[in-house]
Amino acid sequence: MIKHKTEIPIVGACVVHFEDHEKKHFGRVIKVTRDNPAKVQVHWFTKNKTEWLIPAALRSGFKVGMDVLYIISQTGAPSMGEGVVLKSRVVANYEQVLVEFPVSGKKVWLPWQGLRQIKGVKHRFILGEKDGCDAAERLRLRTLAWVLKLWNENTGSLAKFDIDPLPHQIHLVHHILASGDLNWLIADDVGLGKTIETGLLLAALRERKQIKRILLITPAGLTKQWQEELFIKFGMGDFLIYGDDFTITEPRHWKMYDCVIGSMDRLKNDDHLELLMQAEPWDIVIFDEAHRLTRRQYGVKYSSSQRFELARELRARTESMLLLTATPHQGQQDSFAALLELLHPERKQELLSLSLNPEILQDMVFRNRKADVTDLEGNFIFHGKTTRALKVPISEEAREFDHALQFYLQKGYQSGEEKGQTGRAIGFVMTVYRKLAASSIAAIYEALVRRRKRLQKELKPIPDMEFDRRAALDALDARFEGESEEFITSTTSADEFFQGELELLNRLIKIARQLKYDDRKLSLFLEQVIEPIMALNPNEKVLVFSEYRGTQEWLLKALNERFGNNKTMLINGSMDLNERRAAIACFERDAQFLLSTEAGGEGINLQQRCHIMVNYDLPWNPMRLVQRIGRLYRYGQKKRVVVFNIHSPDTLDEQIIEILYTRLEQVVVDMASIGAEFNDSMKDDVFGEIADLIEVEDILKQAVTESISRTAERIDEALKQAQSAADKQSILFAHVAGFSKEEMKDNLVIDETHLRAFIGGMFVPLGIVILDITHQDQVWTIKLPEEVMRAVGTRRSRHSICFNRELAATRDDLLMMDTDAWLLEHLFSAALDYDFGGKTAAITGLDETPWMMASILRWQDNHGRRMRQEFAAVCLDAQGNSQINSAIISDWLLVSKQLNAEFNTSERDSNELNYKMAEKAVFKRLASLSTKKLIPDGVQWISGAWVDGQLSNLESK
Template sequence: MSKAKRRLLPVKNCWVKKVSSAEESILGRVVSSVDRGDDVIVSVKWQKTGQVSAESLSKLRSGFKLQMEVQDLPNSRVRTSLGEGVIQRVRTIGDCDQALVDFYQLGQQVWLPYENLRQIKGARHRFILGDTGPDDSAERFRLKSLAHALEIWNENTGSLSHLEIDPLPHQIHLVHHILASGHLNWLIADDVGLGKTIETGMLLAALKQRGQLKRVLLVTPAGLTKQWQEELNYKFKMGEFQIFGEDFTINEPRHWKMFDFVIASIDRLKIPENLERIQQAGKWDIIVFDEAHRLSRRQYGMKLEASQRFQLAANLRGHTDALILLSATPHQGMQDKFQALLELLHPERKEDIATLALNPEIIGEMVFRNNKADVTDAEGNFLFRGKTTSSVPVHVSEAAKEFDRKLQDYLRKGYAAGAALGVRGNAIGFVMTVYRKLAASSVAAIHQALINRKARLEGELVKGFKLEELESQDQRFFGEWEEQLHSDAREFFEGELEHLDELISEAGALRDDDRKLQGFADQLIAKILTPNSKEKVLIFTEYRATQAYIREILEKRFGEGSVELINGSMPHAQRRDAIARFEEGANFLVSTEAGGEGINLQRKCHIMVNYDLPWNPMRLVQRIGRLYRYGQKKRVVVFNLHSPDTADEQVMELMYTRIERVVDDLAGVSDEYNEQLRDDILGELADLLDVNQILEQATMEGITRTQERISDALDRAKSATEKQRELFEHAAGFNPNETDSSLRIDHEHGVAFVLGMFQMLDIEIVETTHEGRLFHIRLSESAQQELGISRSRYEVTLDRELVVNRPNTHMLDLDSFLMQFLLKKAKSYDFMGLSAVIKNQSLGQGALLTSLLRWQNDQGNRMRQEYTAYLVKPNGEVQTNPEAFGSWLKTKGFTGTLNSVSSENQVMFKQAELAADNRLKEVSNLNLHPENNQWVSGAWLG
């Protein structure tokens, strides 16, 4: 093979030089190169003469000079260009000429063969020389600006990635604040119901956009692993997450290389053999702990006592530079426990954290908390329209009261039997507690449970869960798993079988005369539907037996197809379908799912009935949150059914009444009654309140002692709430003005960009429907070729709500291949738009320049980018990211005419440079240090 064949061919516009006989270097630019086998012949246009001549490559050397702007054009067509950069140094090594190019976008300098580089004219060069660009340069300037702005806004907020819902301002601000801080070690302590799952997904999406999300570990309680997996998949298109111990196991450390997106149960990981396995997984880009208040370390004098869960987190801390903790109630009235969490986040600030009581303001650098009372929608309106809660007493028959007395007697004997066995009897006590809950729910639920118990005693195999298995089941459907609890095949106490026969017989008779069910259907539901027969009602129960019971009577009264169900036996897709049918036609949706973002029904429904009240008050808060959330246009109406004639329901009513009083007391300290504040406190109090043991013992202790114990528990929860709220006054939180200095991007900017690019690239909009929200498009042949696809017709939208029930509609978010194609085209050098004369009165006179500002950490890793605009007025004043520019980006750009003077251009550019430097300085902090400033475009305003 000849030497010539091993040489690179200089690309067009590559600078070369040859040395004349007088030892003078003559510079020229390459027009073309041809490999003739034995030699490479290069056509060069010489700088001085303007003439073109053919030269042997062997006679030419690099003609590039320092600070020249160049573009990398790799020899291999399968490799991607490194982009545009500036030459910092040149060298000759091994008789080869090379240039050290600073690629601002990559944040790195690379030595490259000069043959692969072509000179380009960047924004600075064009602006100073007065190059005004082609006839459509203003529109190209606008589209290039929008492409950068959309991409950077998503990089800093995650709000333009694949999401099922439009993110709220407080969620966008939280992600923006965390990413702008320069570190990723935060406790997110939002009030219950404000969407910590959504915020976490948006944060991960933003890091993914930055290319900083290669390995993620998400640690959750056992009952939430599946919920996190579903929501990350369906809401964020992050289907790569797998659950450790369920979807995969690790037998050898090398197997971790196959699993980069992992969800794991905290209690599974803390087991010694699994702890050893996870320690061998290597570094993670980010680790997230949900329900972080479960990580407990207490201080007793000089002694620290850490739980296994805390030790797990402490061990994992050394495997990541980024740790996110999630908890609505991280303090819980225990300062030492809270400080331990902060130490996990920032071990380097241990001394500061030890004096937290003296300098509580430091938590503003570690804790972010959104309060329901503060958050608003994009227009500044409070999110919640208020709610009315009514307690609906249903008086039961004498036969039902007699059944309750006999059931209470059975339960007391069961509890006594369990207590006599000590620890071994815990399972009996748990079964008794479940039976009480079932009885409070419906006669159908307790009837079925008693039948199952009898079958178990008689030797029949009954499917179910063991007590130790309950914790790992999906917490959204916890009542269903309790309902299927596996009991012992031996009698709990002597004569249990006879008791069961009597109870089963009486419960069966009560099913034919159930006053609660009749009152629910004939009075409450009938009353709700009287003003509007098409009214939609969401009905909650904890148990499947009760759910089927409710469905049966509603279908008898209102016909087949009037009822839809959601329960734990249904895969996610079926639950979605049931919701769609409910929103489109059915009157009733009966659900056992309280927690989770899976059912959000606020668009079509505002009335809820709680057929039973959960023992855990947090589940009631979660139920109400399915309707009482952003997007609800009406006041939410909640009806709570209860039977005051039965012992356990008396206790439940007592507990919820006392909770309401404490909430009223705490909310009353504000200057004016604030319904949102009241909901903040209710969520916090419910999360802190632990009454399960009290309710379990109520059967044995009686109503008076139970009342005292509930009061004591509420006093402790109230005290913890007050301490936490006082400390969180210093936490970072929602500030609608925080992003004022940034170029803010919204949905309209996305639409403006897409429509502008369709026109620029000859992508035909065949038809527009749904009030301008849905586009039927036909791709041009060139677009098809570049994308490598044969399909030309697509139905596309930028409306998240519209695409939910349209599986064949393509969503143009920033994860879309079509959107990525449009962004890449607009940002490319060959698209132009680097300079223009803009004809627009709202922007005034002067110049408009844009750049990408970048910051890095103290080890040179890029941490942040901003797309920034500078409006330079004729008097020398510079406005950074003026509102008028954001508005102008939404309308088509028209090119004007202007004769510029180079010296004046230089002055205006220098003023913009000073403004950019000030912005770099202003944003910098202990964790963010200026990296570079890359000029994108410059325009004159005419």
């Protein structure tokens, strides 16, 4: 026996009489009074009469398949949106209804008294019911609201991100989410934005509430950089660095930290690893520079690095692992297979046959190449660059200095070797001096003067706190390595490295001082680079890279003397994040020259304002050059990038550098050629790939005691090994997943114009008035009615909304229309509310089709987690075939002030046939994109329309 209820059902609830156990007489609540006792007015459909009853006389009349809303109270709003009744039950004499809510994917048992029966799209369409006088316009707005929400969910286009995602980055996130599996190796070419792809993926997973606990493991020098970029670009300020922002002394403390960045070399150590393994499981673990996780196979035995063991241990503590590296193969098949085994331990046996079955990479490795990346219109994103090498003519004085310096270096290296372990610091200082000399005469001069002062006891002691700051900086970010090397030259021993060092220093300093007055490298920089650029365009902006602060200060002095003190900005390792941001903002706004050390080699993007770069010195590590160029040569660059490389090939070390880059260039050209044809668009991909594989530091260190010919041989050997590794990698990667325009062809094309069309359209039914439009349609001044003011919680009626991120950042009074905007949130909420209407309408404007039905298709993984959602509008093409997301839908959504079409839509048989055709089309789409890891989750119909003038066509088909 069901207990007599005293709860009052809401208006719209479906009921039967308490004593009607067979539920023969079905009714709906049409009115409620809260008198004492409360009364409920019910209209009985089967009896065709209305009567007043007490709540206890009623029980649930809801049936399976009914569309419902759940109302929190008589005056409350729908708590979970629209739902569908699945079943009923009685628990402890209390009657409940199981409702599935498609938007959230939740299935909830609810008291029937809080449910209101509604008519969903399917029901209304089959019955031919149209909404009110402006139903066509409301249907457009309702459909557009869904389209925009999914567009944002899948691309981040409306999110408050400080980025504009590339199509290939968006596609990668789509592909991974759609796969139903988050275990992937992302192997994009250098410079294509693995950080952005990771941030987009994390943002999408957070939006779906699929992840909470995230562990991101990077090389020590990249922890701070990752933290900065996730905060700056994605607003993810909750990531903390283990060992720097917090420490763990007891395992239970891990519960306090859900988003953690850690150094792989710190976490691999036993003490830290033991604590880490006692943390709560992670929703996802991400390894950057994953090629450092090495495991080699020798026969049937394995030799694993500590880093690999760290990853293997964590594999058991997470369902999902993401590996990031541009060079996962490195010519070592066993190490590459080991990485894949981390992702899919269950496929270990299958991976043993990787060489014979490389197609298995299709569902575990994703790779984009610069040469292949295009926008959605098929245009190549990277427009190319021009590189010009400028050789500095050497003077006799400079040649004399180089000979004297080489003699000094040889003495230093020899002394270091003789002293064994204690002499390693001497060899390090000698190497730094060589790099400083290749950078500028000013940098080596200052270093030599500091060394002499050190020997003469004239150099003031450096405070311990400065040592600590420098050490911390170097450990946090590898970009500051050069500046840290320069700093170390101030901390050398006060004893001579070798007998007679002071005498040699005096001679070197004397020559260097004179060379500063005849710095031909500086003269070439100013007279053959900067001044011609300024002559062509006095407002041109130029980015200048140098590895060392001494060189940067030398260039700053020269530019200030030539162009004034307010034209040049600096970026270097002494500046914190806010100072670097301010320098970049000033450069883009007012200044013309930005002088940067490697601190700006990553993490700053200047393509919007600058396309000319000068490398005042060439780094020993070619990968640094790739990273420097990446500041300008990236998506959004409207001009061809121009790069000037300055060097002095007549000095010994720079002669070796020239050999390295010349040979590297030739290898790149060879690898970027297909048959007899050279593919220029592939050149930069290959250069980055080879640069990341080649190890030249030891070669250059040995060069001081070897002949040029032997050094050239060593460089050739290193390049040959790198080329072989790249070739093997290339063969395998022909089978991996990557950017595919074809894969996205059935997606509706949406852009910012649709956002404007939605916002402008919603202003009409809500009574919002546009007072003014300025800044080339980027800023709208609006006036809100009192009802909207109350709903959004503002006391001001006038506001200015903005559609341009850069413009919004310059003014506090502009409301950027992104997902954090309270007004946009209100517009979406209003358009998607059931009572807004627009579910069905008779419309005009869609040629060649008698009807259109719009839906949301959803897929889930094998654990029931929603992994993919997409918009699907179905209509008939000219041949009478069902078509999904025709281009005409995208155009129709932009046409405002839609008028209702006047014709009869009540032919139920015809409507039901139309619906079945639409259902067949979306089910086919659901099935075609399903895999063993991605299964259909359902269809939610969001609108249905009859198109004027086309109804008769259907009957003849």
